[in-house]
Amino acid sequence: AAPDVLRPRKATVTSAAIRSQAKSPFAPFQRDLPRIPELVPNISTRTRDTYAMTVREGLAEVLPGFQTPIYGYDGVYPGPLIRAKKGREVVVRQTNALPFDTNVHLHGGYVPAAHDGHPMDVIAAGGSFDYHYPNEQDAATLWYHDHAHGRTSKTLYYGLVSMYLLEDELETELGLPQGEFDVPLVLADHAFNKDGSFRYAENVDIGFRGDTLLVNGAISPRMAVQRRRYRLRFLNASNARSYALRLGNARAMVQIAGDGGLLSRPVPRTNIPLHPAERVEVVIDFSQYGPGEELTLYNVDTEAGGGTTPIMRFDIQGGKASEDFRVPTRLRDPEPLPAPTVRRRWDLALGSAAWQINGLSWDPNRIDVRPRLGSTEVWTFVNNSGRVHPMHLHGFLFRVLERTSGPVELADRLGWKDTVGVLPNETVTVLAWFAPYKGKYVFHCHALEHADKAMMLQMEIV
Ligand code: C2O
Ligand code: CU
Structure with missing residues (x-):
């Protein structure tokens, strides 16, 4: 049979590795949280940082003692993190060393169309492309991933995803935690074959569901924390699983940012829904806990009747914490927007064979809507199905105005978003x-x- 180009090569696992497993490799809290490696620019000038990455196969130690074949930016999962500064251009030369087309979409970024990773705009096997990112928007937790049409469910699953943190001066003025106290966290659910490779089973109705939660590529890891506040940035990089984040004993987290960056003010929350592609930034105050205490962050699995699964555990350390910070009462003031000129309605429903929008399937030769540059429009997503549809706009941000499942979460009203989970039989505007x-x-x-x-x-956009 022809090799499946959308599945990395087979895992090789030694029986010694299997025998050395005292406990199940799936047991939670066995490993320390992996920190995502940060990419260093090859060239930095006064106005621009230039990076290079290779999209290729690699191996990742996801299960202790096993090597899981992946697709990865620079061969790692999650790929290297890019830290960008508002006002400084970033150029990333992406070289495709995979045996099929790929491209890179900077999700949440204001990026000129030619650099956005449009699904038809691909880098052929062996080719390369320089993506230019202007970074003119406000600070936000962005992320990047493959977007070649028709295969992203596999390529993201096998590892083509990482974070792109855009920073700006307001964050420094607000004194938000930096360095080791600012922690990007990539969540994804996976399943495994016996040899330790990722198992993928297609489900075109609800999308893929795995039985194992990974954070930065490790199964429910533990993280040693000082008794102070941390900024945690969560990305839902799952194919189709929605999460609801909840600390043990429903302790409070303070949300400071969403998809599009800082909220106008912080919002305390005990339960934070996170649909595919959404990001949320929270501050957790670990100074309220004693040395040796353990605090677990759970996913409340609403699909499975509200059962909880541990996402990760925070282990509170003794000793003196480094200097703490206070959560400011105001964060970023909202921008005034032009009044909307047009209203549009998008019906989300199952067509004869596939999910569609207004009865239409993707056709790259058709333009479905022509908004005017600089204008605002009111878009209503009507979900006529029993499935969640996290709707995402490339290139632009939006405010959530209304939803029929209840009031719009305060945190969603106080900031920009680029993805919104439209719940079963719900309408979101x-x-x-x-x-x-x-x-x-x-x-x-x-x-x-x-x-x-x-x-x-x-x-x-015209
Ligand atoms: Cu995160 Cu069109 O994608
Ligand atoms: Cu959908």
Whole structure:
């Protein structure tokens, strides 16, 4: 049989590795949280940082003692993190060493259309492309991933994903935690074959569900923390699983940012829903706990009747904590927006064979909507199905105005978003701002199996 190009080569696992497992490799809290490696620029000038990465196969130690074959940026999972500064351009030369097309989408970024990772704009095997990112928007937790059409459910699952942290001066003025106290966390659910390789089973209805939660590529890890406040940045990098984050004993977290960056003010929360592709930044105050105490962060699995699964554990250390910070009462003031000029409605429903938007499947030769540059529009997503559809707009941000499942979460009203989970039989209305670039972009459901099967339309900003 022909090799499956959308599955990395087979794992090689020694019986010694299997025998050396005293406990199940799936037991939680066996490993320290892996920190995502940070990429160093090859060249830095006064106005620009230039990086290079190779998209290739690699091996990752996900299960202790096993080597899991992956696709990875620079061969690692999650890929290397890029730390960008507002006002400084970033150029990333991506070289494709995979045997098939790939491309890179900077999710949440204001990026000119030619550099956005449009699904038809791909880097052929052996080729390379320089992505230019202007970084003119405010600080935000962005992320990047493959977007070649029709295969993202597999390529992201096998590892083509990482974070891109855009920073700005306001964060410094606010004194937000930095360095080891600012922790990016990539969540994803996976399943495994006996040889330690990732197992993927396609489900075009609900999308993939794995039985194991990974944080930065490790199964429910532990993280040693000082008795002080930390900034934690969560990304839901799952194909299709929605999470609800909850600390043990429903202790409070303070949300300071969402997809599009800082909120106008902090919001204390005990339960934070996180749909595929959404990001949330929280501050957790570990000074309230004693040395030796352990605090677990759980996922409340609403699909499985509200059972909880540990995501990770924080182990409170003794000794003196380094200097703490206070959560400011105000964060980023909201920008005034032009009044909306147009209203549009998008019906999300199962067509004859696939999920569709307004009865349409993806067609790169068709432009489905032409918003005007700089304008705002009211978009209503009507979900006529029993599935969650996390709807995402490329290139632009929006505000959530209304939802029929209940009031819009305060934190979602106080900041920008680029993805919104439209719940079963729910209608969600957003105000989208089509600034600052013209050109062709896409919007789609971020349940990757839905997007691959063409639940995606094209917009041209004119
Ligand atoms: Cu995160 Cu069109 O994607
Ligand atoms: Cu969907």
